[in-house]
Amino acid sequence: MPKKVDHSKRREQIAKSTWEIISQKGIEHATTRKIAEETGISQSTLRYYFPTRKELLKFAMELLKENVGVRIKKIMEKDLPVLEKLVQLLMEITPYNDISRKEMEVWFAFITHGRKEDGFDLNYDDVLKVIELVLTTLEENDLLKKNISRDIELEKLYSLLDGLAIHALFNPERYTPSYIRSIIENHLMSMVVID
């Protein structure tokens, strides 16, 4: 009986091999040859799933975003005080542990890659969506300070989080999970009404 292959699982394996190569060696080493090798399949099998390298890279990026999205959804469904939930949400878009570090390395490679390769349109929208969610949640819970510009608060939080994520990525010794948390907590508290 021929071995039955779960196609979506196989596509996922290929994407994971792609992340592995990108995070260890850089995106320029993520050739279809090396990705096939890392997955343990032939290049023609790889081409069956992804006719072009570009399609493969796009899928690998989308899957990564999806994974982060699932974790964010889980946090939002947790039974926690609002501010604690928002801190955990913001932590999720920084490289505070091994999984998020690897994701961030790959994401960062895609972002910088996307700038030079035509038609590979990527942006920071997914991070911005999380930031929007934080602002909206603060507003819905009547926690956002009055007399402040929502736009500017959004830009500040957005910039701070992306900057922090990059600093933590480059310097994990300095940016321990508890240090990252204290920076996030401090900034979040500066946005909320103190009662």
Place this chain on the structure above:
Amino acid sequence: MPKKVDHSKRREQIAKSTWEIISQKGIEHATTRKIAEETGISQSTLRYYFPTRKELLKFAMELLKENVGVRIKKIMEKDLPVLEKLVQLLMEITPYNDISRKEMEVWFAFITHGRKEDGFDLNYDDVLKVIELVLTTLEENDLLKKNISRDIELEKLYSLLDGLAIHALFNPERYTPSYIRSIIENHLMSMVVID
């Protein structure tokens, strides 16, 4: 009479060609062949000034940092109110005009390049030095809020500025000079004593 070549000028020309190629095509295209071509010299002349590509890239990066340093020094020497001076200082480390945009593109390429290539040790220290200067200037002028953690304020400003710089680099239409300024001003004001 043989043409007299100003060696430091020539090295500068080579560095500028390197920036040009990196900003237009990416660092992977900044080969010694293409850099020599862009400068209008032979590859052997290039090798006379820079025996290896790594030395050339290091020099190009150092010169870029030096240029930013000179502009920062000039701002600090200006006869301006302290807070205005600090806003201008912080603007200088974001891509708010064509010159700083190109520098930032090159710097960003070096930073990401530096992560993967051994022995090419680069970090964000130069931005951090500007942030330190802002904090110290606020303190010296008795403008920094009391009962706050200097370390956390430093991290927040540092993250915010780097994040903002990257967002502005990727999305110049959204981040106009006046929008960048309003974000910086708003955050700076949140750090200072209001009298």
